[in-house]
Amino acid sequence: MLKVGVLGASGRMGQTVVSALSQSENAKLTAAVVRAASSSYGKKLKDGLQYTSLQDTNAQNIDVLIDFSLPEALDDNLSFACENGIPIVVCTTGLDNNHQQQLMKASEDIPLLYARNTSVGIALLEQLVALASAALSTADIEIFEAHHKHKKDAPSGTAIALGEAAAKGRHQDWSTVNTGVRGDGVRQDDSIGFSVMRAGDIIGEHQVTLATEGERIELSHKVSNRNTFAQGAVNAALWLQDQKPGYYSMQDILELNKVFNQLLKQ
Numbered sequence: 001m002l003k004v005g006v007l008g009a010s011g012r013m014g015q016t017v018v019s020a021l022s023q024s025e026n027a028k029l030t031a032a033v034v035r036a037a038s039s040s041y042g043k044k045l046k047d048g049l050q051y052t053s054l055q056d057t058n059a060q061n062i063d064v065l066i067d068f069s070l071p072e073a074l075d076d077n078l079s080f081a082c083e084n085g086i087p088i089v090v091c092t093t094g095l096d097n098n099h100q101q102q103l104m105k106a107s108e109d110i111p112l113l114y115a116r117n118t119s120v121g122i123a124l125l126e127q128l129v130a131l132a133s134a135a136l137s138t139a140d141i142e143i144f145e146a147h148h149k150h151k152k153d154a155p156s157g158t159a160i161a162l163g164e165a166a167a168k169g170r171h172q173d174w175s176t177v178n179t180g181v182r183g184d185g186v187r188q189d190d191s192i193g194f195s196v197m198r199a200g201d202i203i204g205e206h207q208v209t210l211a212t213e214g215e216r217i218e219l220s221h222k223v224s225n226r227n228t229f230a231q232g233a234v235n236a237a238l239w240l241q242d243q244k245p246g247y248y249s250m251q252d253i254l255e256l257n258k259v260f261n262q263l264l265k266q
């Protein structure tokens with residue numbers, strides 16, 4: 001039975017992962033970590049555990065960490081994982097270039113899987129977007145995303161991952177085509193822009209549009225239950241426990257590259 005520590009355990013996603021683990025046959029919760037200043041700190045969970053901070057968490061009792069906290073916690077979370085040699089699935093979004101470098105550095109010492117979206121559907125959508133972008137090499141590409149009103153970062157990590165997949169499909173450098181959230185002004189050729197909605201309790205919706213004169217393709221994905229993300233994260237943790245130190249993604253678990261390469265050869 002895999003012993004899992006959840007970072008950001010009191011949050012929307014943290015609580016959903018705790019609940020998914022309580023029903024899993026292969027993995028169980030052994031640490032629920034929050035800030036020492038959190039209103040949840042010290043409170044009891046259903047199964048006799050209580051919320052701890054990183055400082056009083058017993059690392060010996062954790063095989064893999066799942067991080068659904070916020071960017072400001074990444075540094076401490078990675079230090080804890082590296083110091084104790086614990087593989088980590090990082091699901092936090094809104095990370096900057098400095099955070100990305102921290103992920104790469106930590107992955108030299110421990111197995112690290114970074115997933116801005118742990119659903120199977122988005123892993124597949126990334127491949128479909130790369131393929132469509134390559135095939136329709138002159139189409140204008142725009143990305144729309146909608147999330148609940150509490151979400152802090154925009155555009156979403158998933159929207160950015162889809163933009164990167166579109167750029168990769170055309171062998172473009174993402175930093176030169178990424179236009180961010182679109183505002184005033186005429187569209188530049190090759191630019192990839194985002195539009196963002198924040199409203200109510202929308203869990204997560206993404207749409208990539210590829211438009212040419214006279215027609216357009218819309219590739220979209222909608223999540224209706226946070227358990228989709230939680231199950232994906234638990235599956236990632238189960239997979240990661242057996243890996244060597246390195247930087248992994250959901251694509252590695254699902255082996256979609258292999259499926260697509262075989263398909264394209266036919």
Ligand SMILES: NC(=O)C1=CN([C@@H]2O[C@H](COP(=O)(O)OP(=O)(O)OC[C@H]3O[C@@H](n4cnc5c(N)ncnc54)[C@H](OP(=O)(O)O)[C@@H]3O)[C@@H](O)[C@H]2O)C=CC1
Nearest residue numbers: 008010011012013035038069073091092093116117118229
């Ligand atoms: N990869 C994926 O598939 C998905 C990723 N996400 C991402 O996961 C993250 C969490 O989302 P969500 O659960 O909705 O957010 P919440 O705001 O509900 O939860 C955030 C958690 O982080 C904790 N936290 C806040 N500040 C700090 C800090 N400075 N140090 C340590 N912990 C802190 C909070 O605990 P407390 O305030 O009690 O201390 C809480 O447990 C976001 O980045 C989101 O984009 C979300 C859904 C899916």
Ligand SMILES: O=C(O)C1=N[C@H](C(=O)O)C[C@H](O)C1
Nearest residue numbers: 093116117151156157158204
């Ligand atoms: O904050 C959220 O809720 C979500 N965040 C992730 C992101 O930024 O892409 C994934 C998902 O869409 C939900």
